[in-house]
Amino acid sequence: MMRIAPMSQTFGDHAGARPPEWADMEKVAHTLAYDGLIVKDFQTGKPLLPQRWASITAPTLVIVGGNSEPFFHDGAQALVNDMPNAQRRVLEGQDHAVSPAALAPVLVEFFNANATTR
Numbered sequence: 001m002m003r004i005a006p007m008s009q010t011f012g013d014h015a016g017a018r019p020p021e022w023a024d025m026e027k028v029a030h031t032l033a034y035d036g037l038i039v040k041d042f043q044t045g046k047p048l049l050p051q052r053w054a055s056i057t058a059p060t061l062v063i064v065g066g067n068s069e070p071f072f073h074d075g076a077q078a079l080v081n082d083m084p085n086a087q088r089r090v091l092e093g094q095d096h097a098v099s100p101a102a103l104a105p106v107l108v109e110f111f112n113a114n115a116t117t118r
Contacts, residue, residue, distance in 0.1 A: 053082040059114040060086040063106065065094035072096065 042048070060083050064076040073090075080088040089110075091102050 048078050048082060051082065053079060054084065056083050057085055059110075061107070061110045062086055062088045063098070063103070064088070064090055065096055065098050066090050066092040067095040069096075 060079075062076045062079050062083075064072050076088050080086045087110075089106055091098055091106065094102050
């Protein structure tokens, strides 16, 4: 359905929004049903239940693209507020489709900083 929908319906009129490469999307299409099962209870438009993720004590990095829609920023901050060892990083100039080149250094830094925390 996304492939045949008008681009403004699929990606909105947000600055920086662009259609994906369909060949790449088709390669992972079989995983979308699993993605939906995992997130279905958290995409109802309601705030997270207080303390829902508070028992997760592992160091956690919550990343959001600086150009992402506000709901991504709100969701990221809600997770950080609820998790005792979470930190939020904003990747400026990125949207939901984060560039691997922008993501990799942030992940390396986080994992190196937390390598002894096991």
